[in-house]
Amino acid sequence: MKLDSSGLQVLTEAECLRLLASAPIGRIVFTDRALPAVQPVTFCLDGDAIVIRTGLGSKLAAATRRTVVAFEVDDYDPVLRTGWSVSVVGHADAVTDPAEMSRLAMLPIEPWAPGSRDHFIRVRVEQVSGRRITRGHSN
Numbered sequence: 817m818k819l820d821s822s823g824l825q826v827l828t829e830a831e832c833l834r835l836l837a838s839a840p841i842g843r844i845v846f847t848d849r850a851l852p853a854v855q856p857v858t859f860c861l862d863g864d865a866i867v868i869r870t871g872l873g874s875k876l877a878a879a880t881r882r883t884v885v886a887f888e889v890d891d892y893d894p895v896l897r898t899g900w901s902v903s904v905v906g907h908a909d910a911v912t913d914p915a916e917m918s919r920l921a922m923l924p925i926e927p928w929a930p931g932s933r934d935h936f937i938r939v940r941v942e943q944v945s946g947r948r949i950t951r952g953h954s955n
Contacts, residue, residue, distance in 0.1 A: 820947060827946035832902045835946065837861040839889035839902075840926075844868065844939070846885045846908070848875055859887075860923040866904065866939040867911075869925045877935050880909055887939055902946035904939065911936040 818826040827835070835840075845854050853878055859868045866887055870876050885908045892899025911917055920936045927933040 824947040824949050827900065827902070827948055829911075829944055832944045832946040833861065833941070835891075835900055835902050836866070836889055836904070836941075836944070839891065842866070842887055843929075844876065844885055844887050844890040844908075846876065858925055858927055860925045862891055862920070862923060862938075864941050866941065867920055867923055868927065868937045868939070869920075869933045870935050871931055871933055871936060872935040874935070877910065877937065881908070883908055885939055897950055898927065898949055898951050900946060900948040902944065904941050904944050906940040906942040908937055908939045911938055 840858060841855050841856055841934065842859050843856050844851060847853065853875070857868045857870070857876070858868050859907050861867075868876070884905065887904040887906070890899060911920060913931040917936055
């Protein structure tokens with residue numbers, strides 16, 4: 817097991833992708849009017865890409881056309897003080913091909929927010945990293 821300089825377990829790419837696929841909600845980091853913005857989203861891992869379903873006129877849809885974004889998922893147990901975090905960096909693109917949109921509509925992405933969610937954003941997983949903190953960790 818590889819540890820980072822803080823003593824956290826460094827996750828392999830395969831473990832990062834497994835954990836990424838297991839999380840129902842993540843946070844996408846993008847630029848909105850030249851400022852950083854973070855938004856929680858429901859998503860699905862589809863091959864080597866994160867797929868997000870959003871509204872066509874949303875800030876997220878407008879801000880993530882051919883841009884570099886970050887995406888993060890995590891899970892933790894505050895009682896046991898254990899958890900993990902996975903971060904992804906990649907290019908985001910709006911999906912515009914009708915056949916691909918129909919295929920993506922079949923993915924298990926369940927939006928929590930009300931309103932129409934007929935626009936898909938695909939984030940290619942270009943860089944992925946993750947860390948795990950275990951019960952034996954101490955500062």
